[in-house]
Amino acid sequence: MMSSIKHYLAPFIAPIALSALMLSAPAIQAQNITLKVIGQPLATGNIQKNREQPFFEQLAAKTGLPITVEYKPLDTLGIKDTEQLRIMKAGLFDMVSLRFSQNSRDEPALIGMDLVGGSPDYEKSRKVVDAWLPILDARLQKQFGIKLLGHWPFGPQMIFCKKPITQLSDVKGMKIRVADQSMAKFLELVGATPVPMAFTEVHQALSLGVIDCAVTGPSSANSAAWSEIVTHQLPLGFQMSMNGYGISLKTWNRLKPDQQAKLQAAFTELTNDIWKYSKELSDDALRCNEGSDPCTTGKKYKVKTVPVSEADIKLVGTAIDKVSFPAWAPVCDKTNPTCSADWKKTVGPIVGVK
Structure with a gap:
């Protein structure tokens, strides 16, 4: 059936x-x-x-x-x-x-x-x-x-220069590539001239002398071959x-x-x-840039590493309260009225800004 x-x-x-x-x-x-x-x-x-x-x-x-x-x-x-x-x-x-x-x-x-x-x-x-x-x-x-x-x-953002420097204050009068206004305001504080510039334009600008120094992470500087042009690196972190x-x-x-x-x-x-x-x-790129071992992730160059002084560390530490937050807050509040207040509630206690 x-x-x-x-x-x-x-x-x-x-x-x-x-x-x-x-x-x-x-x-x-x-x-x-x-x-x-x-x-x-x-x-x-x-x-x-x-x-x-x-x-x-x-x-x-x-x-x-x-x-x-x-x-x-x-x-x-x-x-x-x-x-x-x-x-x-x-x-x-x-x-x-x-x-x-x-x-x-x-x-x-x-x-x-x-x-x-x-x-x-x-x-x-x-x-x-x-x-x-x-x-x-x-x-x-x-x-x-x-x-x-x-x-x-990317990692701690630091200064790479094609002119000799021994401390942060030596960048006074120099033209330095930056990626944002926070860094620009800080460099103005130490007497440098910030130059906003896309990362891909920096190598040529350094080669032609349009800028004297530039800010980036050590690995990025090595990968983009900035280290074949610059002569000094100051391993002092400003941002990440x-x-x-x-x-x-x-x-x-x-x-x-x-x-x-x-x-x-x-x-x-x-x-x-x-x-x-x-x-x-x-960590590895800092060694590669100066030609030290072990260097496993980048190319070796002969960039001189400038010793970081306690005074420079202290100066950068005061930047957020004296320069970067005061400069940024009104800009952010202009597009979002609660921006800086929200930041003080959430991030302020971590960085010591009230």
Whole structure:
């Protein structure tokens, strides 16, 4: 009896099954998401090369999510590092490896976690960043439609000069490349002339004598071959050069809650790893720049390391209360009236600003 029924229904089952498959195809396709990603510039070196790019290339396999990643380093796109927030807001990309200080003119709150004198080393910087992150994330979501998935530092930002220096005060009268206004204000305090400039333009500017010195991390200076031009490095940390990974809310909201959790977990693991890797790179690059061993991650040069004095450490330590916060607060309050008050409540106790 059963076999005769199956035989009778056979002509109808195949079309029905085919129709069901066709109906389900768009639903399956709709789950696939292409992520267009702006990465760090190739010129920034090891973090981009050894951590960031491999992570995005393996993201689908690592998370098991139905995504296709189209990862492009910033300097292969013809986009300036100061334009990232505007490009994300326009919906041209889904994710960004966001350079905080470079985009602070569009959103001053980005500098709140990296004011000069507030984050001189990794331990203190992590506390500052974690305290400010919820407020910054809410701000970026509201103003630019970007949700932050994590943060990490390039490392202590220091001065590299092509002219001899023996202490911080020797930069008086020199033209120094900076990435944000916080650093610019501090250098004005010590008598230098700050020159805002994109990272990718610095090597040529140093070569041509447009600038005398430049501020960046030791690993970035080595990777970008600044160390073949400069003669002196002063290993005195001013900031940590914070970066973060942001995803457009439109793309984020297309993901199911369990998919969001998997993606967030992957970025948390990545950024925790970069914090450790950044410290290793910075220590090694300082040795590489001066031609010392061990040098395992960079190229050896012959840059002279200037001893850091207690007076210079003290001067940088006073910067946040005397210069960087007073200069930044009204700028941030202009775009967000509660900005500096929020910062004092969350970050102030950590850095000693009341």
